[in-house]
Amino acid sequence: MKPSTQRTTTAPREIALTMSRNAVSRFLPLLGEGILLKGPGGETVEAFLVKTAGVSPAYLKERVQTVFLNGKALDDFSTARVADEATLALSAAMPGLAGAVLRRGGIYAPMRRQISHEAQSQNAGGGEIYITLKLFNMVARELGPEFLKRGVLVPGVRLKDFMERQGRWAWEGCLSVKIDGRPAEVGPAAELIANSHWIRLSVHASG
Amino acid sequence: MDKILRINMGADGGPKAEAEPVGSYAGMGGRALTSAIVSKEVPPTCHPLSEDNKLVIAPGLLSGSAAAMSGRISVGCKSPLTGGIKEANSGGQPSQMIGRLGYAAIVLEGKPKDDTLYRIYINKDKVEIKADKSLKMLGNYAVAEKMKAEYGDKVGCISIGPAGEMKMAAASVAFTDMEFRPTRHAGRGGVGAVMGSKGVKVIVVDDAGCSVRSPKDADRFKEANKAFVAGLRKHAVTGQGLPTYGTNVLTNVINEAGAYPTKNFMWGRFDGCSKISGETQAETENTRGGEGSATHGCHRGCVIRCSGTYYDKDGHYLTKQPEYETVWAHGGNCGIDDLDTIAMLDRLDDDYGLDTIEMGATIGVAMEAGIAKFGDAQAAISLVKEVGKGSPLGRILGNGAAVTGRVFGVERVPVVKGQSMPAYDPRGVQGIGVTYATTTQGADHTAGYAVTANILGVGGSVNPLKPEGQIELSRNLQIATAAIDSTGMCLFIAFAILDQPDTFQALLDLLGSFNGQKLTGDDVVGLGKSILTMERDFNRRAGFTKEMDRLPDYFKKEKLPPHDVTFMVKDSDLDQVFNW
Numbered sequence: 001m002k003p004s005t006q007r008t009t010t011a012p013r014e015i016a017l018t019m020s021r022n023a024v025s026r027f028l029p030l031l032g033e034g035i036l037l038k039g040p041g042g043e044t045v046e047a048f049l050v051k052t053a054g055v056s057p058a059y060l061k062e063r064v065q066t067v068f069l070n071g072k073a074l075d076d077f078s079t080a081r082v083a084d085e086a087t088l089a090l091s092a093a094m095p096g097l098a099g100a101v102l103r104r105g106g107i108y109a110p111m112r113r114q115i116s117h118e119a120q121s122q123n124a125g126g127g128e129i130y131i132t133l134k135l136f137n138m139v140a141r142e143l144g145p146e147f148l149k150r151g152v153l154v155p156g157v158r159l160k161d162f163m164e165r166q167g168r169w170a171w172e173g174c175l176s177v178k179i180d181g182r183p184a185e186v187g188p189a190a191e192l193i194a195n196s197h198w199i200r201l202s203v204h205a206s207g
Numbered sequence: 208m209d210k211i212l213r214i215n216m217g218a219d220g221g222p223k224a225e226a227e228p229v230g231s232y233a234g235m236g237g238r239a240l241t242s243a244i245v246s247k248e249v250p251p252t253c254h255p256l257s258e259d260n261k262l263v264i265a266p267g268l269l270s271g272s273a274a275a276m277s278g279r280i281s282v283g284c285k286s287p288l289t290g291g292i293k294e295a296n297s298g299g300q301p302s303q304m305i306g307r308l309g310y311a312a313i314v315l316e317g318k319p320k321d322d323t324l325y326r327i328y329i330n331k332d333k334v335e336i337k338a339d340k341s342l343k344m345l346g347n348y349a350v351a352e353k354m355k356a357e358y359g360d361k362v363g364c365i366s367i368g369p370a371g372e373m374k375m376a377a378a379s380v381a382f383t384d385m386e387f388r389p390t391r392h393a394g395r396g397g398v399g400a401v402m403g404s405k406g407v408k409v410i411v412v413d414d415a416g417c418s419v420r421s422p423k424d425a426d427r428f429k430e431a432n433k434a435f436v437a438g439l440r441k442h443a444v445t446g447q448g449l450p451t452y453g454t455n456v457l458t459n460v461i462n463e464a465g466a467y468p469t470k471n472f473m474w475g476r477f478d479g480c481s482k483i484s485g486e487t488q489a490e491t492e493n494t495r496g497g498e499g500s501a502t503h504g505c506h507r508g509c510v511i512r513c514s515g516t517y518y519d520k521d522g523h524y525l526t527k528q529p530e531y532e533t534v535w536a537h538g539g540n541c542g543i544d545d546l547d548t549i550a551m552l553d554r555l556d557d558d559y560g561l562d563t564i565e566m567g568a569t570i571g572v573a574m575e576a577g578i579a580k581f582g583d584a585q586a587a588i589s590l591v592k593e594v595g596k597g598s599p600l601g602r603i604l605g606n607g608a609a610v611t612g613r614v615f616g617v618e619r620v621p622v623v624k625g626q627s628m629p630a631y632d633p634r635g636v637q638g639i640g641v642t643y644a645t646t647t648q649g650a651d652h653t654a655g656y657a658v659t660a661n662i663l664g665v666g667g668s669v670n671p672l673k674p675e676g677q678i679e680l681s682r683n684l685q686i687a688t689a690a691i692d693s694t695g696m697c698l699f700i701a702f703a704i705l706d707q708p709d710t711f712q713a714l715l716d717l718l719g720s721f722n723g724q725k726l727t728g729d730d731v732v733g734l735g736k737s738i739l740t741m742e743r744d745f746n747r748r749a750g751f752t753k754e755m756d757r758l759p760d761y762f763k764k765e766k767l768p769p770h771d772v773t774f775m776v777k778d779s780d781l782d783q784v785f786n787w
């Protein structure tokens with residue numbers, strides 16, 4: 001499912017979880033499935049990530065070795081622009097030839113010419129846009145806790161599926177729950193997830 | 208490591224072992240040695256399961272020493288799957304032990320006159336070969352348990368499961384890990400079938416009383432090892448990505464690139480990918496087994512530790528952390544998005560002694576043939592169990608994707624030279640397709656791990672903008688891979704030595720100081736080239752032509768969604784890969 005194609009018409013319900021410190025990382029794979037971000041159109045990938053997602057330029061340059069824009073490997077994120085409904089995915093350095101090939105501007109980049117992102121000549125347009133952002137591997141580990149603390153917008157159906165897959169560990173380590181800012185129990189939170197189109201989920205580490 | 212242990216399983220009066228000086232094979236290890244022995248001593252046109260074939264088990268050049276990452280082992284023979292030369296390599300404990308016992312290789316030759324099954328025990332004083340009916344058709348796990356009960360847990364085992372005994376072309380050779388589990392496999396090309404044809408169920412190696420191999424230049428060696436380890440630890444891939452997530456870290460990334468072969472190479476993206484990604488796998492392992500479960504070495508001396516331990520829903524050990532290729536083969540390639548099912552399939556493969564890539568690709572072909580539905584996890588498990596039982600259907604599947612495709616009339620069979628492609632669609636990443644098509648081994652991904660080509664400067668500098676760049680890159684990668692495979696070093700060191708010239712220099716110093724020589728990048732290139740030349744020559748004499756250095760036609764015709772690309776490298780370009 002592409003969440004960005006299904007705009008949030010009403011304000012999403014908010015669920016805030018406080019988890020024991022070592023349980024927060026269980027939510028990181030959720031960031032790999034994609035979160036919805038709203039921001040200004042017409043920006044470069046780099047500017048969008050810095051302004052809207054709060055990622056530092058130094059981090060992007062040093063740690064983010066592979067970037068996909070709409071599934072195509074990007075060599076220069078300071079020139080490519082994001083348009084409405086784009087999907088951006090960020091990854092740290094990857095092993096193997098595939099990892100080398102997919103690296104930004106690496107010497108093996110020609111090996112994936114057919115799936116490289118080509119610079120767009122047309123303007124990506126201004127106004128407000130929605131994009132899907134995916135954070136993979138070490139990038140999720142390093143940026144993810146901050147994203148989770150600030151809150152991420154995810155489709156309810158995906159969050160429900162994600163929680164169900166955790167089995168008996170789903171709510172383990174959960175110290176407190178708030179729904180729309182008010183203290184609540186796990187049961188109603190699970191119910192809300194199951195019945196909501198969109199959820200703004202925030203996960204805080206205790207202590 | 209100045210001797211070779213030759214065990215003639217067909218000798219008059221029963222199997223005989225004899226150690227001989229390493230002779231003209233001196234200075235070779237790992238793949239260099241397996242390929243040299245096979246190309247020189249095995250008649251290229253022989254039947255792979257005949258007495259004329261040889262199974263060569265060779266630790267790397269530095270195995271048994273204190274060098275980090277040096278415990279990989281090569282298994283070579285004429286392959287029952289491809290009909291060409293084969294080198295499959297593995298982790299596990301036995302490599303270091305064989306090195307310490309002083310053997311550059313163990314060579315199984317000849318063939319018993321009947322179907323007696325043997326076990327071999329090797330220590331510093333003797334080689335004992337005993338017939339042992341009780342091992343018949345046991346899984347690798349049961350064999351390891353039996354050997355542990357008899358010899359204790361300080362030995363190492365090299366064994367085959369029922370698949371090897373049934374001489375299936377997808378059969379692997381298992382090596383025990385640090386926990387005495389048979390989880391490390393020389394998987395590709397049916398090497399287990401060749402061991403089965405020799406009537407050998409298990410080789411127990413015991414290095415009690417042997418000391419660590421010592422370098423000629425101890426001070427230089429120690430320094431180099433320190434610098435090498437520091438280089439691996441500081442690099443983002445070898446110091447963070449691989450230890451944290453293992454190779455399955457690639458799932459999300461390859462899927463996002465649209466190059467993740469899905470449902471028998473029909474699509475380049477799998478909807479259920481995040482459910483089986485390395486990120487999800489690592490969190491699952493750490494949650495079920497405790498923090499750190501997703502980080503583990505396949506042998507002592509590994510500092511990267513890309514492996515881990517997979518626990519079932521109740522927190523019980525199920526298998527080692529399945530690798531990216533396994534998760535793909537049994538997962539996305541079959542439309543299965545459940546990690547527990549994939550782990551169970553990995554466990555069954557390890558126990559029956561099967562190559563996980565070949566089995567996953569084969570089940571994908573069987574699913575396309577309508578034998579089971581894509582996504583049917585229980586059916587996939589049942590099919591692998593058929594292989595373990597050796598039912599008629601199981602025997603077909605156990606002989607790999609090419610045979611299965613032929614039996615069930617499937618056109619879309621993703622193999623080169625009879626061997627299944629691994630987890631990267633060559634239409635998405637075309638340079639990998641060049642390697643699949645032209646390696647001496649049949650479709651093989653490991654050639655891609657040695658991304659050292661640019662610093663080695665093999666064959667001149669590459670102009671990435673020219674179309675022939677992909678050919679040159681693939682050539683260089685294959686040369687570099689062959690060389691690393693011969694050192695016994697794990698191929699995952701490649702990233703650190705690619706990016707960090709000082710780490711590459713540390714590796715050269717490590718190898719050079721061990722033998723008291725000075726080694727240069729050119730020497731490494733020379734080694735890689737000479738191995739490939741030997742292997743190509745063997746294949747040519749076995750009847751291989753350039754027309755076999757091709758991908759199946761459908762990769763040139765069928766567009767791969769989502770990017771709708773076909774494989775576009777010209778045949779005439781593929782023929783240039785080995786022109787150096």
Ligand code: SF4
Nearest residue numbers: 504505509511513697
């Ligand atoms: S990095 Fe992985 S494959 Fe290589 S030696 Fe270590 S555990 Fe084994």
